Amino acid sequence: MKVLVVGGGGREHALVWKLVQSPNVSRVYCAPGNAGIAQMAECISIGVNDFAALAEFVKKEKIELTVVGPEDPLLGGIVDFFEEQGLKIFGPKKEAALLEGSKTFAKDLMKKYRIPTGAYRSFTEYEAALAYVREQGAPIVIKADGLAAGKGVTVAFTPEEAEQALRSMMVDDVFAGAGSRVVIEEYLAGEEMTLLSFVDGETVIPMVPSQDHKPVFNDDKGPNTGGMGTYSPVPHMDNSIVQEAIRTIVMPTAKAMVAEGRPFRGILYTGLMITDKGPKVIEYNARFGDPETQVILPRLASDLADIFLAAVEGRLAECRVEWKQEAAVCVIMASEGYPGSYPKGREITGLPANTADTLVFHAGTAEEGGRIVTSGGRVLGVTALGDDLREAQRKAYETVGRISFEGAHYRTDIGAKALRQAEKNIK
Known part of the structure; x- marks a missing residue:
């Protein structure tokens, strides 16, 4: 094939x-x-x-x-x-x-079918949105309704931050039309988790969970990016939480789309916040996440081509999808200035050959005269597998240390949340 x-x-x-x-x-x-x-x-x-x-x-x-x-x-x-x-x-x-293209559509669907998510309001008029933000106060979440390359979300911890985000989206049009409508959401406290699923109508096969790191700097500081790193599994999240998310969110979403006359076939990305009242939806995507894919697929033991073909032919229910026990960590190496403007054409050196447990996935690279150079904001996704999360993390950062290009930056704490929690549990 x-x-x-x-x-x-x-x-x-x-x-x-x-x-x-x-x-x-x-x-x-x-x-x-x-x-x-x-x-x-x-x-x-x-x-x-x-x-x-x-x-x-x-x-x-x-x-x-x-x-x-x-x-x-x-x-x-x-x-x-x-x-x-x-x-x-x-x-x-x-x-x-x-489901991904309009956050208003997604939130309205969740409200109609009682799928757990935060309270929200949608606005197309700047003044009305501004009045609502001032009424609600902070913390609060401002989202561009349309596609914004993973950057159209501001978690505002002060009223000033919220108002600046609104101005950027609705007045300054920084997302080229994606922010002409905004969704203003209740701030959900907790820890994030991503759950991807193969979906064919009402047939749902969940993948292993992962955790993304959106902010550009360590300790979740700085502006949101398309993702600075991931790890899987998420060992400090009990399996009962994952099963609850599948039961109360993923399965009902697939059924809701069928009921709406727009059955979903493909990859359903469910971004979750694990709150003290259980998992709630932060966002949906209609495809594999980036960089979640870089830790999930190395853990997949089954034939991906067979799964895709079965879904296309309406046979997904026949598939048995199996996973490796190994943990995976992916560290994103980004260009200087990302997630803002960044230079291109900087030579990348020290790139190792992929091995069974260390993989370098190119995100923003090009070939020029026999050299590999930078061509995007997120340049490389350095992924490693290990018997546990700590070993995978160590291997990933060892490989990162061997690769260089001018202005490269990356977070040094991918996987740290899970490891800190593991240490607490031991004590």
């Missing part, structure tokens, strides 16, 4: 890496890919939103399955476009991807 992966970041590198391991996959293409992906798949210079060119390439090369990585083409309707031409493609249709 030939497979095309659409996208060019760390998530797509992890997808390609896993798919090439399948005995049922003869060749993998990636559009547009990156310098790391090019080492294991054929990269095609077609943009993720050029549906016609992608479909034409699939037909020409007789590709049997297309897998969509990023959110933009999903919201643009790539799955609808491909299916209309009889092409097999993994991902939700446009009307189902709205």
Whole structure:
């Protein structure tokens, strides 16, 4: 089977890496890919939103399955476009991807079907939103309604921060239209956890949980990013919490989408806050998370291509998905200035070859004259596997220490929350 992966970041590198391991996959293409992906798949210079060119390439090369990585083409309707031409493609249709594309839609769905989440109000008028923020006070959460590359959320701990976030989104339009409508939410206290699931209508197969680190600096300080690192499992979260989230959130969400006449088929990303009243939804995504994918797929023991194909063909219920016991930690190495503006073209040195337990996933890289250089904000996702979280963390940071490029920065505390909690439990 030939497979095309659409996208060019760390998530797509992890997808390609896993798919090439399948005995049922003869060749993998990636559009547009990156310098790391090019080492294991054929990269095609077609943009993720050029549906016609992608479909034409699939037909020409007789590709049997297309897998969509990023959110933009999903919201643009790539799955609808491909299916209309009889092409097999993994991902939700446009009307189902709205779970990620509109936070107002997602919150309204949760309210209608009593899926646990924080209280909220949605606004399209700046003055009305400002009045509501002043009435509610802080802490409070301000979210751009549309897609904002993982950066359209401000957790404001002061009224001034909240008002500045509103101005940025609704007046200054920093997210190019994504903030023309905002959702203002109740602040939820607790610890975050991500739960990804393979979904085909009402059939749900949850993956192992992980924990992302959104703020750019240690101890969750600084502005939000697309994610600075992840780990899996999340050992200080009891399995009963995970099962409660599946029972009260993930399963009801899949059923709600079917009831709404927009069944979800693809990857349902559920961002959770574990509060003292149980798990509540912070956000949905309609695809694999980045960098969660970089720790989840190395722990997957089953054939990913088989799972994707089964979901596309409506056979997901037949799949048995198994997981490795090893822990995984991913540390993101980012460009100077990220999540703000950043330089490109800086040479990366010290890149090791991937091994069974140490993997470097390229997120924002390019090849220039035989050199690997930076081309994005998040440059590399350095992932390691270990018998436990501490060993995986040690291996990941040892590998990070061998890689360098000018201005590189990264958090040094990925996995620390879980390890601190483990030490408390021992005492």
